[in-house]
Amino acid sequence: MTVNDDVFTNWMQREEIAESMIPIIGRLHRERDVTVLLHSRSLVNKSVVSILKTHRFARQIDGEELSVTETLPFLQALTAIDLGPSQIDIGMLAATYKTDDRGLSVAEFTAEAVSGATGPNKQERRESRDVVLYGFGRIGRLLARLLIEKAGSGNGLRLRAIVVRNSGSEDLVKRASLLRRDSIHGQFQGTITVDEANSRIVANGHEITVIYSDDPTSVDYTAYGINDAILIDNTGRWRDREGLSKHLRPGIAKVVLTAPGKGDVPNIVHGVNHDTIKPDEQILSCASCTTNAIVPPLKAMAEEYGVLRGHVETVHSFTNDQNLLDNYHSSDRRGRSAPLNMVITETGAASAVAKALPELKAPITGSSIRVPVPDVSIAILNLQLARETSREEVLDYLRNVSLTSPLKRQIDFISAPDAVSSDFIGSRHASIVDAGATKVDGDNAILYLWYDNEFGYSCQVVRVVQHVSGVEYPTYPAPAV
Incomplete structure (x- = not known):
């Protein structure tokens, strides 16, 4: 066998391991609401090659490539633990295990590292939270993609409706087409159909009602079965509290702006000041x-x-x-x-x-x-x-x-x-x-x-919305403070 054959055999072996990881990652996500990460990058719904590339990317930041042979044992250990909703970074588990000198097995170390998501500490799976997109432009369509992608467990955020102005015939078909294909970000990962009779776009099984309105004060969202929702205004048309308050209609509990807020509207950057959001705050901005x-x-x-x-x-x-x-x-x-x-x-x-x-x-x-x-x-x-x-x-x-x-x-x-x-x-x-x-x-x-x-x-906007909706689950191992 030549050196090149050795390299190719090694690649095929790693492909096989990555293939075995996919169903484990999928079950953890669907059945337990656990998102598996690798150095903060989600492995949910990723292909074999994508999983291998994510492992290889670790060398850019950690100095050496991370192998699936190193992370698979930690992923397997997670399946034996009664985990609650959480995010588990198997890259960090592998890295911290290398520096641990207590002689623990992979299973013992993993159980200890994720103990905050087990037993009496385990969070209960929450009911899904309705989300409405007001506007469906560049940011609106990307938010739709992210919300649909993250709804695989059936919990968390659920995109229920988008509100737009009616631009005439074929409006619904054209908006669905813009969601399906994007010149920069590529194809939508999944299937999209149009239900013109009910004014809906169906994306990966999610029925999204398209509400036509140019006046936020004219919409009663409860008429569409939407309650206690978070509305994301991505039009930038209103940026102060008075203007954004127009969205606080029946069915809407909070309003999030995807532009810098004016006046006393809190400007939130997730990771920096999201923990300062008051529980009763109804209007906030995700800045620029x-x-x-x-x-x-x-x-x-x-x-x-x-x-x-x-x-x-x-x-x-x-x-x-x-x-x-x-x-x-x-x-x-x-x-x-x-x-x-x-x-x-x-x-x-x-x-x-x-x-x-x-x-x-x-x-x-x-x-x-x-x-x-x-x-x-x-x-x-x-x-x-x-x-x-x-x-x-x-x-x-x-x-x-x-x-x-x-x-x-x-x-x-x-x-x-x-x-x-x-x-x-x-x-x-x-x-x-x-x-x-x-x-x-x-x-x-x-x-x-x-x-x-x-x-x-x-992505930052979605993180803020997850936080205020109560479906932002903790990450393990916990980041160093």
Whole structure:
């Protein structure tokens, strides 16, 4: 047998192991509401190759590839434990087991690490919570995909309706088609049919009622069997409490805005200040995609090094509020052709930092340039730190933050030397630290933070909605604080 044959045989063996993992992951998710993760990446509904690629990606952040032969025993151990709803990171289980010197078996170590989700600590499976999408544009359709994807257990969030303006004949068919196919994010993972007689889109067995209205005060959601729902306004049409309160109609309990809130509307960045949401708060905002990208790493850097001042420059993909060709626009520069120009514009992300991270007293300024790419942006965060450090120290710290800290779902880390923007389409993190571009000189650090301003932001929105609905389950092993 040649060396190449050995390599191919090894690949086939790992394929076989990954195949054996799929039904275990599926049963845990459907029967126990347990989501299996690998370094914060969900393995639910993933293919054999996707599972293997996720294991291999661990070398980008942990220095060496993680093998399915290492994680399978921990996955098998989970099946023998009476688990309640939770998220279990088998990558972290494998990594922490390596450093444990007590001589425990895999089964013993796993049972101890996930004990918070068993016995008297076990959470009961909750009834599903109704969700309504007000608007069905770029963010609305991605939210729909995520909500449908995460509803596999039958618990958690349940997308019941979308509210849109009637655009004429074939409206329902065209909206279903836009959900089915996306030029950036690809095909919908599943099946979609249209029930025109009942004004419904049926996606992976979920009946989604399409409600036609241009006036939120005219809708009675209980007439559609919707109760105690969370409404996600992704139109940006109303951004203050008075305007958003129009959504608080029969059947709606809370309103979440996918744009920066104005006035006293709380601006929430999941992972940073989501635990400050008051139980009786009915209206809140998920801030902007850029705010979500910069606030988690800013918080991490402030906690370790202190931050005296900073500036963020965002190089942002163009959006639907710009013109394809030069035409009238209420903004001075956004009327110029988006796919043909770099366009200087304003960003409210820097000022929004104060709302999401009030303990940070450092002044943060910001500006933005829109560029001719359809998705994925980069924020260049230039910080003056309270103490001197080195590039190696900062990178080691941020790598660990991405692996083990409470911010690991928000901050990702990549060391690939040839990374470019399209590599991050579909990233579920709020931002990704580019190790190769990071610069540190004494007390000055410059971080380059990639972010999928559509999909990554939508993931952050869903996390906030899960939190306020009570279906955000704990992760084990627990992140280091």
